[in-house]
Amino acid sequence: MRLDRSIRTITNTRILDPETETLSExxxxxxxxxxxxxxxxxxPADRDAVLDAEGGIACPGLIDGHVHVLADTAxxxxxGETPPSYITATAINxxxxxxxxxxxxxxxAGGADFGLARASEEGLITTPRLFYGGKALSQTGGHADMRAPGTAVMDHHQCCPHLGVVCDGASEVRRAARNQLRTGAHHxxxxxxxxxxxxxxxxxSTQxxxxxILAAVEEAEAANRYALGHAYTARAINRGLRLGVRSIEHGNLLDQESVRLLREHDAFLVPTLVTYERLHVDGAANGLQAESQKKVEDVLHAGLEALRLADEGGVNIVYGSDLLGDMRSWQSHEFAIRARVQSPGAVLRSATTTAARLLQAEGELGTISEGAHADLLLLDSNPLEDVSTLSEPDSSIRHIISRGGLLAV
Structure with missing residues (x-):
């Protein structure tokens, strides 16, 4: 995979603006x-530097707000028992x-580090731009404590590819947050x-x-970054928002108070509906443990209703997939799921302009405008009419321009 940087001009294209839901001439x-x-x-006169879009639609490059690039298994x-070199290879793929x-x-949203981000930024590997947070922070017995009930030892080494680190007490959480920020973490x-x-x-449970929580929020804000929170129940969601967490991941069991708080704090919701559908079908084949398979039902059916409530309430909603292992091939299917309750424009904004605001990259990503990064797609059909076409990228995307280069496989 490489980027062809000889293209300097794209002609005869109609530019899609997700905010106004319009196409240019x-x-x-x-x-x-x-x-x-x-x-x-x-x-330009140099036709070799021109890509004729032949009337196709130029759409801003898509943004997935919740991935785990290291998670090659459920x-x-x-x-943590897999060689980092092997996990890096699967992450690049x-x-x-x-x-x-x-x-x-x-x-x-947990696991990727400065090495992958730097390699991507420097062009050593041809990948999407990577916004990383390092290891997620978890209490003992929390969502990133992957020890079985009978296991006592916890590996705290930065080099090992666990998705999280366990820390207890405000001072430990503060130190852990500072350690991730030390590496240049974006969140x-x-x-x-x-x-x-x-x-x-x-x-x-709440964790x-x-x-x-305040210790981590304060450290993130001190570095001009932000904290995101994994939360399912309204109790956990609302508590995190009141304490300054800027984005809520998943949020399947939110309530009207959650919607109010998301609006009040101008916070973001990042649903990840496709992962529950795939865990329900393919989780066991991808290594999901039996005790975890039982928990899928707790959140599987509530997510779509939560998305509808948030959309009707005017919440900032961002596209997320959260897929693990081979299930990551379903990344684009989130478009079709969200189209069941959201308008095409709302879904498209979640993967472009709204996501860019969450990433603190407004005006640089998620838009086709002068001064923005040259990340865009050339499409044959208009996703504002049927956004689910993006669920089939092989048939809907004609060309991909990333970092100013035309993707060539």
């Missing part, structure tokens, strides 16, 4: 290095697969409730004390 997009430097005007406890689906940026991930893939916690 056929126009020209001019690119220099990694930026869009102009829209409109005449095509048996997350096994990751999964990121390249995501780029082929049109995802030009991704936010890792801090907190486990605010139980989850599906962890072996010993209940989905309906971390108020002081512990």
């Amino acid at each position: 056929p126009t020209t997009i001019r690119i220099s290095h990694d930026r869009i430097v102009g829209i409109g005007g005449e095509a 048996d997350l406890g096994r990751l 999964s990121m390249q697969d995501a780029l082929r689906r049109g995802f030009t940026s991704m936010r890792d 801090i991930k907190l486990m605010l409730s139980g989850g599906v893939a962890s072996p010993t916690d209940r989905v309906d 971390f004390s108020d002081d512990e």
Whole structure:
């Protein structure tokens, strides 16, 4: 996989604006290095540097706001026993697969580190832009504590590919947050409730004390970053929002108070509905442990209703997939699921402009405008009419431009 950087101009293309839900008249997009430097005007004389879109639609590159690029299995406890070199190789493959689906940026919600992000940024590997938080923070017995009930030893080494680190008490949480921020992390991930893939916690539990959550939030804000919180129940969601967590991951069991707090704090909700559908069908084949398989039912059917409540309540909603192992091939199917309760424009904004705001990259990602990063897709059909077409990227995406280069496989 490589990027062809000879293309400097895209002609005869209609630009899709997710915010206004409009298409422009056929126009020209001019690119220099990694930026869009102009829209409109005449095509250059050098035709070798021109890509004729033939009337196709230019859509901003897609953003997945919740991935785990290291998670090549649903048996997350096994990751720490896998050589980091092997996990890195599988991560690169999964990121390249995501780029082929049109995802030009991704936010890792636990596990990815500065090495992968740096290699991607420097062009050593051809992948989406990677926003990482390092290891997620978990209390003992929390969602990132992958020890079985009979296991006592916890490996705290930074080098090992666990998705999280266990820390207890405000001082330990503060130190753990600072350690991730020290590496250049874009955000801090907190486990605010139980989850599906962890072996010993209940989905309906709350995790971390108020002081512990505040410690992480304060450290993230001090570094001009933010905290995101894994949370399912309204109790866990609402508590995290009141304490300053900026984005809620999953949120399947939210309530009207959650919607109010999300609006009040201008916070973000990142549903991940496709992962529950696939865990229900393919979880066992991908290593999901028996105790975790039982917990899938707790959240499987509630997510769509939570999405509907949040959408009707005007919440900032971001696209997320959260798929593990071979199930990551279903990444684009989230578009079809959300289309059941959201308008095409709302779904598209969740994967472009709204996601860019969450990533603190507004005006640089999720938009086709002068000065923005040159990340865009050329489509044959209009996703504002049927956004579910993006669920089939092989047939809906004609070309992918990432970091100013045309993707060539």
